[in-house]
Amino acid sequence: MDARLEAIRDxxxxxxxxxxxxxxxxxxxxxxxxxxxxxxxxxxxAAILERLCEPERQIIFRVPxxxxxxxxxxxxxxRVEFNSxxxxxxxxLRFHPSVYLGIVKFLGFEQIFKNALTGMPIGGGKGGxxxxxRGRSDAEVMRxxxxxxxxxxxxIGEYTDVPAGDxxxxxxxxxxxxxxxxxxxxxxxxxxxxxxxxxxxxSLVRPEATGFGTVIFxxxxxxxxxxxxxxxxxxxxxxxxxxxxxxxxxxxxxAAVVACSDSSGYVVDEAGIDIALLRDVKEVERGRLKDYAExxxxxxxxxxxxxxxxxxxxxxxxxxxxELDGDAAARLVRNGLLALxxxxxxxxxxxxxxxFQEAGVLFGPGKAANAGGVATSALEMQQNAxxxxxSFEHTEERLTDIMVxxxxxxxxxxxxxxxPGNYVLGANIGGFVKVADAMLAQGLI
Ligand code: GLU
Numbered sequence: 001m002d003a004r005l006e007a008i009r010d011x012x013x014x015x016x017x018x019x020x021x022x023x024x025x026x027x028x029x030x031x032x033x034x035x036x037x038x039x040x041x042x043x044x045x046a047a048i049l050e051r052l053c054e055p056e057r058q059i060i061f062r063v064p065x066x067x068x069x070x071x072x073x074x075x076x077x078x079r080v081e082f083n084s085x086x087x088x089x090x091x092x093l094r095f096h097p098s099v100y101l102g103i104v105k106f107l108g109f110e111q112i113f114k115n116a117l118t119g120m121p122i123g124g125g126k127g128g129x130x131x132x133x134r135g136r137s138d139a140e141v142m143r144x145x146x147x148x149x150x151x152x153x154x155x156i157g158e159y160t161d162v163p164a165g166d167x168x169x170x171x172x173x174x175x176x177x178x179x180x181x182x183x184x185x186x187x188x189x190x191x192x193x194x195x196x197x198x199x200x201x202x203s204l205v206r207p208e209a210t211g212f213g214t215v216i217f218x219x220x221x222x223x224x225x226x227x228x229x230x231x232x233x234x235x236x237x238x239x240x241x242x243x244x245x246x247x248x249x250x251x252x253x254x255a256a257v258v259a260c261s262d263s264s265g266y267v268v269d270e271a272g273i274d275i276a277l278l279r280d281v282k283e284v285e286r287g288r289l290k291d292y293a294e295x296x297x298x299x300x301x302x303x304x305x306x307x308x309x310x311x312x313x314x315x316x317x318x319x320x321x322x323e324l325d326g327d328a329a330a331r332l333v334r335n336g337l338l339a340l341x342x343x344x345x346x347x348x349x350x351x352x353x354x355x356f357q358e359a360g361v362l363f364g365p366g367k368a369a370n371a372g373g374v375a376t377s378a379l380e381m382q383q384n385a386x387x388x389x390x391s392f393e394h395t396e397e398r399l400t401d402i403m404v405x406x407x408x409x410x411x412x413x414x415x416x417x418x419x420p421g422n423y424v425l426g427a428n429i430g431g432f433v434k435v436a437d438a439m440l441a442q443g444l445i
Contacts, residue, residue, distance in 0.1 A: 001027075002034030004044065012053045019102030021321055021346070025109050026053060028350060032428035035417050040436070046444070048436045055108065056089075057081040060101070061151040063129060065143045067136075076100075077148050079127035081161055082108040085438035088159055089125030090115055090374060092166030092195075095173065097132040104128055106321070107166070110345055111374070113431030114367040117406050120378035125161055127152070133168050145176035152177075153184050158191030158384070164377050165195045167320065170241060171207070190384035194377035198389075203380035205395040206373075211245025211343060212396070213372015213403045214316060214364075218341030219253060220407035221362040221423070222314075227338065229253035235312035236260045238319030239282050239289050242343045242370070246316050248275050259310040261319065262289040266307035269299040311335035318343030326351030333359040342366035353424065368410050368427040375402045 009030045013023050037044055063075040081089040091111040104126050112124030131144055174195045181192055190201035222228055232255045236243050239260045247257045259268045267289050274296055281287045293301035308328035315332055317324050329352035339362035346366055356363040376399055383389050410426030419425050
């Protein structure tokens with residue numbers, strides 16, 4: 001890392017102790033930014049990096065609620081409003097027991113660059129709670145969401161901060177959150193949240209967008225080697241919204257998707273994942289992958305273990321951060337991996353990224369490859385602002401254009417900085433320069 005940037009990085013790490021994921025996200029971005037600062041010393045003079053690493057606002061609040069047995073439960077809520085240089089803070093809410101400030105800050109930091117890369121007018125933010133929705137009834141989830149919004153509502157708005165979903169937050173949760181926001185404020189402010197239901201301000205393609213976008217980006221990478229998804233053997237991690245829609249899109253493009261996973265294990269289905277059954281088990285019944293394997297002849301379920309043991313030519317990690325380490329990366333490379341697109345946020349450890357880059361694997365980092373979700377959220381905001389709703393075809397076309405555009409921006413930036421094919425460099429520099437220019441223009445804020 002550039003010595004000037006390393007000094008700034010060390011100060012940031014010391015100011016934010018104990019936040020390992022945030023440190024990792026910062027270090028990865030800083031490693032790309034040396035050459036930009038050689039060309040743009042004004043960014044250093046204006047302390048752009050120091051400002052970028054300090055969120056504009058951080059909100060932490062108590063979320064009290066009662067469970068179905070009438071017991072009082074207390075969770076912690078977060079919203080980190082990281083950067084508004086390009087637009088209102090934009091980013092999802094994650095409900096998962098692992099959520100703490102360091103997770104929200106890593107996600108919010110990534111979101112700044114991701115949102116910039118989409119070319120849409122959105123800043124970066126993220127939020128969530130350590131609430132664990134697993135095993136909770138709809139009524140419990142509703143009471144939790146209502147309590148969460150009873151504090152959050154005062155901090156958000158269509159021109160201020162626009163939350164959406166992430167792990168543990170889907171259409172059901174967005175519905176409860178929107179209902180409570182509307183009740184408290186007495187405003188039908190559609191653009192305050194994205195990922196809404198289609199009959200009340202949501203956008204077609206938003207549910208599919210992250211997974212679809214990841215596959216479209218990966219397809220663009222494959223094209224640079226004269227390949228496509230046709231005939232590829234694909235392994236996907238996760239089995240939530242991103243994974244399911246990535247599987248569907250990869251299959252539509254002619255790939256064989258032979259494995260996916262959940263937090264208990266993974267399923268291998270050499271005949272190709274049955275997407276209708278997977279949707280039933282995961283989205284309708286909110287069940288486990290084990291149930292899929294039991295009902296699907298020929299599929300086998302491997303309790304524990306790593307889905308990255310299954311050989312593939314294309315890997316799509318769509319579960320969570322740091323789910324793919326250096327050893328797993330080495331196994332994938334040995335087994336003939338050609339390309340990897342990150343559907344999750346920071347699923348590959350820094351060791352894993354180094355292994356892929358060393359081996360010449362096409363590696364699409366999450367802030368580029370999974371930007372289709374937030375980009376379609378921006379399309380949802382656009383429809384809300386014009387009180388319009390677009391067709392599936394039109395919206396998917398917009399998403400495709402955006403993903404192809406992000407790929408182009410990353411690839412041409414990597415070329416410009418003398419490291420062709422380095423999408424990590426391209427994404428980090430491409431996102432950073434846009435935000436840094438806007439921050440410079442807007443003065444010391
Ligand atoms: N949580 C998603 C992400 O990581 C989407 C955020 C949004 O739509 O605002 O980008």
